[in-house]
Amino acid sequence: MKGLLAHLPKLLVIGIVFGGVGLLLSNMVAPSKEQEGGPPQLRVPELSRVAAAGKRAFDTNCAECHGPSGSGTDKGPPLIHRIYNPGHHADEAFYRAVRDGVRRHHWNFGDMPPQPQITKRQIDDIIAYVREIQMANGIRWEEHRM
Numbered sequence: 001m002k003g004l005l006a007h008l009p010k011l012l013v014i015g016i017v018f019g020g021v022g023l024l025l026s027n028m029v030a031p032s033k034e035q036e037g038g039p040p041q042l043r044v045p046e047l048s049r050v051a052a053a054g055k056r057a058f059d060t061n062c063a064e065c066h067g068p069s070g071s072g073t074d075k076g077p078p079l080i081h082r083i084y085n086p087g088h089h090a091d092e093a094f095y096r097a098v099r100d101g102v103r104r105h106h107w108n109f110g111d112m113p114p115q116p117q118i119t120k121r122q123i124d125d126i127i128a129y130v131r132e133i134q135m136a137n138g139i140r141w142e143e144h145r146m
């Protein structure tokens, strides 16, 4: 017991040094979103009541693939993206995607399976949610030329 106590300061120093190095390494290894080419800093605006309801439905049913706030993951594209501006992907695209699923065509994530658990009302809410974040990030209606 006495021997251990005598070593305690040394052990503490070793612990702190190794802990510090570990922390430094984990910071260096974890790539930031910007390095991965994701949206540099997604701005999430204050949400309307409808959009807040949409966020709840989105988080449970869509975020797994489309990412938090629609920022994308390795399983699905970001919806906060110029491609999904309302001129190119009107609201109808959301109803269709949820009802029928989506065949891979814009990206290489594979197909989106239909989401039959979602009600029409929930799609309305989700659209409001996605459009409000799009607006806050400068994504506006563009004529469909893509």
Ligand code: HEC
Pocket: 058, 061, 062, 063, 064, 065, 066, 075, 076, 077, 089, 093, 094, 097, 098, 102, 103, 104, 105, 106, 107, 108, 109, 110, 111, 112, 113, 115, 118, 126
């Ligand atoms: C299992 C993964 C997955 C889930 C869950 C998912 N999606 Fe998708 N979604 C995708 C992929 C992948 C694409 C892109 C397909 C392509 O264009 O290559 C996509 C595309 C879309 C599109 C674009 C459709 C078009 O016409 O190009 C919309 C809109 C969309 N998703 C909405 C949703 C909504 C809303 C939910 C939740 C209710 C949802 N997705 C859940 C994977 C998913």
